[in-house]
Amino acid sequence: MNFLILKKCCLVGLFSGLLFYSVSSSIADDESSLDLFQKRISPILRSPKASSCVECHLSGVDLKNYIGKTEEETFASLRSGGLIDMNNPDRSKILTFIKRAPEKESPISREVRKKEFEAFRAWIRLAVRDPKLAAAKSGNDQLGPTLPLEVIRHTRKGRIVKSFVENIWSEIGRCVNCHSPELNRNKIGRNGHTKEDVDAISWVVPRNPSATLDMLVESGNIDTDKPQLSSLLTKPVGLEKHGGGPKFAVGSRTDKNYRRFLNDYAAIINGKYSKLEQLPEEPDEVAVLTKQQLRIVDIPARLDKKLLRVDIYKQLGRGWSKTRWATAESLINGKRHMWQNVILVIAPRDSARAKKMKPNISVLPPGRYLIKIYIDRDDRTKKNRDYQLGKREFYGQVEIQGEWKPGYQPPKIIQAPVRD
Numbered sequence: 001m002n003f004l005i006l007k008k009c010c011l012v013g014l015f016s017g018l019l020f021y022s023v024s025s026s027i028a029d030d031e032s033s034l035d036l037f038q039k040r041i042s043p044i045l046r047s048p049k050a051s052s053c054v055e056c057h058l059s060g061v062d063l064k065n066y067i068g069k070t071e072e073e074t075f076a077s078l079r080s081g082g083l084i085d086m087n088n089p090d091r092s093k094i095l096t097f098i099k100r101a102p103e104k105e106s107p108i109s110r111e112v113r114k115k116e117f118e119a120f121r122a123w124i125r126l127a128v129r130d131p132k133l134a135a136a137k138s139g140n141d142q143l144g145p146t147l148p149l150e151v152i153r154h155t156r157k158g159r160i161v162k163s164f165v166e167n168i169w170s171e172i173g174r175c176v177n178c179h180s181p182e183l184n185r186n187k188i189g190r191n192g193h194t195k196e197d198v199d200a201i202s203w204v205v206p207r208n209p210s211a212t213l214d215m216l217v218e219s220g221n222i223d224t225d226k227p228q229l230s231s232l233l234t235k236p237v238g239l240e241k242h243g244g245g246p247k248f249a250v251g252s253r254t255d256k257n258y259r260r261f262l263n264d265y266a267a268i269i270n271g272k273y274s275k276l277e278q279l280p281e282e283p284d285e286v287a288v289l290t291k292q293q294l295r296i297v298d299i300p301a302r303l304d305k306k307l308l309r310v311d312i313y314k315q316l317g318r319g320w321s322k323t324r325w326a327t328a329e330s331l332i333n334g335k336r337h338m339w340q341n342v343i344l345v346i347a348p349r350d351s352a353r354a355k356k357m358k359p360n361i362s363v364l365p366p367g368r369y370l371i372k373i374y375i376d377r378d379d380r381t382k383k384n385r386d387y388q389l390g391k392r393e394f395y396g397q398v399e400i401q402g403e404w405k406p407g408y409q410p411p412k413i414i415q416a417p418v419r420d
Helices: 002-011 033-046 071-080 093-099 107-127 149-154 157-167 169-174 195-200 209-218 253-269 352-356
Strands: 285-297 307-316 326-331 338-348 367-375 394-402 407-415
Touching (some): 033 071, 033 107, 093 107, 157 209, 157 253, 169 285, 285 307, 307 338, 338 352
Antiparallel strands (some): 285 338, 307 326
């Protein structure tokens, strides 16, 4: 079963293409398979460094899992699991799995993978010719990962990057002006900031969410020991001094998404998941930022700094859509009696509409819409950041019709419902 896990996991994820090492392993004429095992395979097991597997699997899978204490144990277990081809050793599945690499492989991992491949290939070539190894019996406990397949799939880099895109990268527009090297050069020389200062906060890698995630970890903006204290979260949510000021509210949808990703990422890195029941559930909806803005005016000043959410439904036929077509959340500016925010198009995860959505490209088309307004008048989200606004917070609704042009100015403007 453990070998089936490795097979399935290595086939799922980023397409890596075919990797072929043309450099042949040098083997002395009198060298035995045991000599090779002790010199080149056992050191992989004893090494404190992770194998090349970790470039795709952040936890749960390591080449060490497939190496036993003895040559006999290792060979028998690999053979019984179908990972060694006795007739065509160079076609052994364990070699195929070692060769698999992510689409953008690092030079260090490429060298590690090459050494692993050559060591196993050289050993297997000799081992299949040893009658004693051919007769070795595999024990009841197969070597390999001990985690369930679902947990191993959850820890794959490809799935983690997808989660990063959904929860954080989809709203990266809030951050790029200060943190992208393509846009923050004008800050050099302002307020005493040097090029080194600006480079230090340039953690966005343009058009590359995977590299951006790596940069956030390397720069210390993600704290894998205390994810809730990650500066990636505490600064934009206003819990820590931030040169760009607060970007979203405590308890808002964005705050929930950031915390969902950070907690999950830290749990994966720290090996906290051991069974399916521990994995977090995926949200039922996916959303991406548009460039369309909504402004609500004539809001009472007493609602200053209260969290307001809009849920937007589209007219379909004679009725309104059953699910939301867009949403947005942010704090009310009571002094100006208004609320304004960029909206996110939103759709059920498995819907055809969700599969077509793209950040800053997808927009609400012209039509008739119902805008439902919810206001956290009792600050429940500040007391419980996981609280979801519902019927208790419903404030009113407005119907609009027509085109909805992208841009901060002019936004789509509606009046707040009149309440007693």
